[in-house]
Amino acid sequence: MMATPLADAIRPKSLEDVVGQGHLLAKGAVLRRLIEQGTSANLVFYGPSGTGKTTVANLIAAQTKKRLYRLNATTASLQDIKDIIADVDTLLAPNGILLYLDEIQYFNKKQQQSLLEFMENGKLTLIASTTENPYFYVYNALLSRSTVFEFKPLVAEDVEVAVRRGLSMLQEKAPLPLTWEEGVPAQVAMACGGDVRKAITALELLYDCTEAKQGAVTLTCEDAEQLAQRSAMRYDREGDAHYDLLSALQKSIRGSDPDAAIYYLARLLEAGDLISPCRRLLVIAAEDIGLAYPQAIVVTKACVDSALQIGLPEARLPLAEAAVLLATAPKSNTAHDAIIAAMADVKRGKVGDIPRHLQNVHADSQGQKPTQTYKYPHVYPNRWVAQQYLPDNLVGTQYYHYGENKTEQAAQRYWEGIKGE
Template structure:
């Protein structure tokens, strides 16, 4: 039996992590100790205790427990559970645990709705994905949602100490460890207790005992027997969009340290296209007219990165990231086009003024096209005041210069033009 199964907690006090929901007097702790058991959805990364806590709840509830993994189950498996309703096996009610529920389609998820509503089935579902994106809305509305967090290094190290004692008893191996070694295992596990236990087991069984027949778990032995840290990164999952969001918000917030950190995480996932696309967006959305040349430099960096590929692409990507993070910021271009689009969506817009309509065809003058148009280059400063917007929105203001050097110069220039007429 894998160490992760041997050490699996049998009561809530043995669970490592998730103190925000299972700590003393926290909501899930109170639910477990009460007789009331709502439908629940657990979501969070792998190896953080979702299945363990579901099994503890089942044990405490005295309900008949059925477990289905949606990745390798079908609608028939759900129907088999439903067929147990109103039999002697379901007198105390049925607790159905569906692991990885995001793998079930809408029809499969809908199949249990009727029985959830009449109380014959209590559902606990778990998912590594955001349930608001992957779980059918009718299920969501009938369930309490609990987010599970990655387990801290300190909490994982504490769990590893308990695991060492179990390994000693189980395998009759004498094991010594250092605190630093357990923390090293915790760090490469990236908040995943299951991964940490598997790593510990591999280190113990692949390390040769010393002359006293003791297995020493040291930082050196951990390093020799573990692979590189694997980050929680899925290009099609929530973590992908969370990291991209944090990346852009760090640049927008002018924090070069955080921006480089999230860039590194994206690079670890070798997600070149998403990085390049996001940098180009940021250059216009968040820096914009405060430093108009930023997009030129970023485009050059992005082109370089795309041409040379990883691993060297990290260098121009870092250059573009730091340039944007340390540049003055303006979202005036973003606001201007958003305001214009909102107006188109919500207002009736009259026709384009005749004098600026296309007049390059025979008969245009007969239709009144272009007759009163004034060619700006024929006037002083290449400017003449005339109406360009439709009549009912002629005073609309979409672009408002912001308080940075470049746009203050734009503001002065526009004021100068208006005053010169």
């Protein structure tokens, strides 16, 4: 219907029209003050798609009166950067250049370095955006010359403001009278996963697919729901969202919250990811439940094997069983802490010689008097005898500390009784 996509047509022309991001753009917020003062600072905008990064960059360009160039790092080359820099100090860019570089994480180190000289002398202002953590993907020298601002996913109420603005614009441009059922704006806003662009695109598609009846067009909640199915999912198996979900799953289980554990498991499975939750549940069983309930890893392994054998969608059942079991099980990370501490000592060079009596008996030369004095515990009372096991330089070091759960407490009482501690 519209020559310009609706998402571009309704793009805000002032800070007051930007929805959400109050922590950045509210009156008195740092980024807002920088924009109002006509900042020439180099900026990195970090956050999910459709949260206003491009919109704010456009507003900064208008405020500074610099010539705006846009590049997307997924398709741009080093030559594209050179072509833009060639306009510095020419009549094409008398006030300097503002380069908006989208998805900067796709630029390699050499491409990012090519911008540094012109950022240093102030002739080029860079606003880079990324959906990934910039501290992992952006070259350090470039980061040190920039200020990072994080854009948050929008709540449905913020997105609904933009949806209603889009509906008003459609209503003005539509050749036939346009109305909508009361719940349509909220339905579209709720289903977009905090992405305004996705919401407005869905709204435009909803209008395009709705047939006129009796000389008018009415958008329905039923059609909006069908178009919105699965659109709220934010998931990239190589991106931050993937690891955030897995982290949330593990922390919910560690915190003994079965409802949150099931919720994050559902999000992973709904995105079609079966392998990642299987692997993470096995890790959780060892790391967070551990010796408090040693059978947990056995049950979890059986659930994981079953899930991988039957596949989705039925795999959700054994994985849900494992998630609830782990969330409601007693917790212990004593084995986890013990191996971390031991490996830290090894990395620090605390290796020492293995005590002679623990070395392989075949190390003794044949025909010579054995020098080993190893005591075989099974021939002693209670199958235990005192002897040195750690290297000399680590004698007395304690890596494992008994947990407070009943399983480890029982083991502690057992061994203290035998060892006379």
